[in-house]
Amino acid sequence: MSLQETGILAQIRALLPGGESLVDDCGALPPTPAGHRLLVTTDLMESGQHFRLDWHPPDLLARKLLAVNLSDLDASGARPFGYTLTLALGPEVDAPWLTTFLAGLAAGSREADVQVLGGDTVGRPAGLGLGLTAFGFAARWLRRDGLRPGDRIFVDQRPGASLRGLRKLQAGQRWDPARPDADLEAHLAPRPRLGLGLRLAEIPEIHACLDLSDGLSRDLRNLAEASGLSIVLEPALDEDARRGGEDYARCFGTSLPQAELESRLGLPLLPVGTVMPRGAAPLLAYDGDSLLPLPDLSFDHFGSS
């Protein structure tokens, strides 16, 4: 069954929360509550680059597209309220695929209490591009640039599981709901701890935060560079945790001791680094007794492999 633009829009209107209001040239953002900032984030997911159609069930793909954007907003201390959706669909997908995709997006939207605000739908000769732009309000915009020397950096989920899931898919393993696999789940259906960023933003001793999407070896560098400082990587982290990618943990710097923060938040935290004044490079790791710059191990969008 082939796709038609009017039929696609009718389905979007019928299935997605907020879809009934998609009738005009523009949508409207709600007024920003007093004392809040309106924040925006966007992520584009491309077949071949971010996912493979033959690996990724359409409902999980839609949930991931939403989750990666909500993860950015939450890590910035924002409560999301809505999003726009851009679909560029090649001939590889048919009507049942799209219905399952939209059903997954609808379920994810209800869980997160967010509505569709607009979007665009186009065809393309081959492959898929899925774009989502999400909006939220923050009472405190928890940015990357507030680290202080002496802060420790923590994450709420051990990085590396998504990378292992990707390797399993590359080796031929496939998603089977009857045989759950934590690594495949971390990769195909990541569950960022949404709401934690909001709570962190309420704690003044949390100085900076980001959404861990590229992996520690890149994102800790981003955090250190934004703050004009250096981070020393926690020595105990193994290679998978260092490399990671698509982890979607909250990664934050704080002057509070680990035990105190864990009891306030009611969850275990993993230390991943310590902040120091700017050294030889933004991100350093121990190699024996010497402290050396850590190379960027993360996924390269423009690399050859």
Ligand SMILES: Nc1ncnc2c1ncn2[C@@H]1O[C@H](COP(=O)(O)OP(=O)(O)O)[C@@H](O)[C@H]1O
């Ligand atoms: N093509 C672009 N046009 C405008 N801003 C961009 C573009 N690509 C990235 N950015 C901005 O650069 C910053 C870092 O982007 P990115 O590395 O994708 O962040 P993240 O890894 O957290 O998603 C963000 O503020 C993002 O909005």
Ligand SMILES: Cc1ncc(C[n+]2csc(CCOP(=O)(O)OP(=O)(O)O)c2C)c(N)n1
């Ligand atoms: C088919 C396929 N190949 C490789 C990857 C690995 N991968 C793709 S993008 C990415 C990093 C995160 O994506 P990006 O677009 O940089 O997201 P952002 O940091 O902007 O949120 C990784 C690890 C994948 N998910 N699927």
Ligand SMILES: [Mg+2]
């Ligand atoms: Mg990125």
